[in-house]
Amino acid sequence: MAEKKTVEKSAKKDDRVLRIGVLGAGGRGGLASNVLQEGSGAVITALCDIRPEAFESPAWKSLKNDKSIFRTDDYKKVLARKDVDAVFVTVPDYLHEEFAVAALKAGKTVYLEKPMAITIEGCDRILRTAMETGSRLFVGHNMRHMDYIIRMKELIDSGIIGELQTVWCRHFISYGGDAYFKDWHSEAKNTTGLLLQKGAHDIDVIHWLSGGYTKRVVGMGRLSVYNRCKNRRKASERGIVTWSESNWPPLELKGISPVIDVEDESTVMMQLDNGVLANYMQCHYTPDHCRNYTFIGDKGRIENYGDGYGRRIDVYTTRGGFGMPDQSFYLRDVAGGHGGADPDIVAAFVRFAKNGESIPSNSPIAARNSVATGVLGTYSIRNGNMPQEIPPPAEDLVEYFNNGQKPVRKTASKKSPAKKTDEVKASAATGKKAVPAKS
Numbered sequence: 001m002a003e004k005k006t007v008e009k010s011a012k013k014d015d016r017v018l019r020i021g022v023l024g025a026g027g028r029g030g031l032a033s034n035v036l037q038e039g040s041g042a043v044i045t046a047l048c049d050i051r052p053e054a055f056e057s058p059a060w061k062s063l064k065n066d067k068s069i070f071r072t073d074d075y076k077k078v079l080a081r082k083d084v085d086a087v088f089v090t091v092p093d094y095l096h097e098e099f100a101v102a103a104l105k106a107g108k109t110v111y112l113e114k115p116m117a118i119t120i121e122g123c124d125r126i127l128r129t130a131m132e133t134g135s136r137l138f139v140g141h142n143m144r145h146m147d148y149i150i151r152m153k154e155l156i157d158s159g160i161i162g163e164l165q166t167v168w169c170r171h172f173i174s175y176g177g178d179a180y181f182k183d184w185h186s187e188a189k190n191t192t193g194l195l196l197q198k199g200a201h202d203i204d205v206i207h208w209l210s211g212g213y214t215k216r217v218v219g220m221g222r223l224s225v226y227n228r229c230k231n232r233r234k235a236s237e238r239g240i241v242t243w244s245e246s247n248w249p250p251l252e253l254k255g256i257s258p259v260i261d262v263e264d265e266s267t268v269m270m271q272l273d274n275g276v277l278a279n280y281m282q283c284h285y286t287p288d289h290c291r292n293y294t295f296i297g298d299k300g301r302i303e304n305y306g307d308g309y310g311r312r313i314d315v316y317t318t319r320g321g322f323g324m325p326d327q328s329f330y331l332r333d334v335a336g337g338h339g340g341a342d343p344d345i346v347a348a349f350v351r352f353a354k355n356g357e358s359i360p361s362n363s364p365i366a367a368r369n370s371v372a373t374g375v376l377g378t379y380s381i382r383n384g385n386m387p388q389e390i391p392p393p394a395e396d397l398v399e400y401f402n403n404g405q406k407p408v409r410k411t412a413s414k415k416s417p418a419k420k421t422d423e424v425k426a427s428a429a430t431g432k433k434a435v436p437a438k439s
């Protein structure tokens, strides 16, 4: 009740308050409820979801009786409203491109959840729409706001491990079967694949901490466990994501999707444009959960243990046995979703939208490059494990976004769309018809 009063009061008193519409109010849409905290500088004015029960989710409890909130199942009605300055796009991945392009065209500032889109062409279309409309774009890579990632970046940047040479990330996903093999995630038409869907985070972290982008990727992967699950939901039933410790072992999970055409295990090797080599391994049927990264330089290595509670980073800078680091950093538990990253990234978005502030962690170009690596890594997995070259985004887009989303004064256009062969490859991974990048 107290929160509701604050929202109404600030909406009337402060005309600089950011008015937010949430497109996809269920599930991850709850992220936007971080602005309901006092002093956030933002309010929720519209909620959109095709399922009315999404409006009743715990995230929106304090708005339950607030009749001033516009609720609809049609996102275009939210985009048409004058009392919406910015939108959170938190619908499933296959809708990101359509929703983000429409929102940017409608002049809204956009918070777009990761992955940016499910094709390279989709990402490039979003980037170009942002540049052509001048509407501002923020991509929700919340791992860039996680304390252990930030700490590892600081350590690498400090030079303590010398010049970075190689990166390995092992991603154990204990909730894989529950979260990704019961609903829309299990179908390639909705995600391209889980290497992209889930790994977009990690590929982005690898790029960010390494200071480079993947230029060549090779992948291997397979579907070997969830395809053998006997207890399937009907195609006509909505996939319900439920998690419990007793949902074990994976083969005994209930309500698994009738259609699964994505990998439950995948590995990619990446060669970055600055020479760094990286490996990312993802497995969806482990009993435990962790993203375990190691960054190895020519003077040492760092490694994190745990990415939830009990996070620790070990630093090795002298010769010695495994498990005997020179230094260890223990990170305190932080309140808020995803280890405090969620309230932090929402606050950053509000500053970005209200003050035009440049947020160092926000890079739509990097978001696009993590998708490109995920798409072509998936293509490699499904097409004989052949190496794939990653097409860079057009130069004019890179210049625009590197310039803080402001036009760069030039006489000649430097637009250089991806080569047709690359478009065909990227589309083959998704099974979608190739669509040339739109100008």
Ligand SMILES: NC(=O)c1ccc[n+]([C@@H]2O[C@H](COP(=O)([O-])OP(=O)(O)OC[C@H]3O[C@@H](n4cnc5c(N)ncnc54)[C@H](O)[C@@H]3O)[C@@H](O)[C@H]2O)c1
Pocket: 023, 024, 025, 026, 027, 028, 029, 048, 049, 050, 051, 054, 073, 075, 090, 091, 092, 093, 095, 113, 114, 115, 140, 141, 142, 183, 197, 338
């Ligand atoms: N950054 C993170 O940590 C993080 C975590 C979870 C999910 N996500 C991202 O958030 C997005 C949503 O994932 P989720 O797990 O919440 O999925 P979900 O299916 O649980 O929720 C999506 C919501 O969108 C609604 N929706 C679907 N089609 C719609 C339409 N046409 N119009 C309006 N609403 C519609 C659904 O009814 C649902 O309430 C995905 O892109 C996912 O990658 C990010």
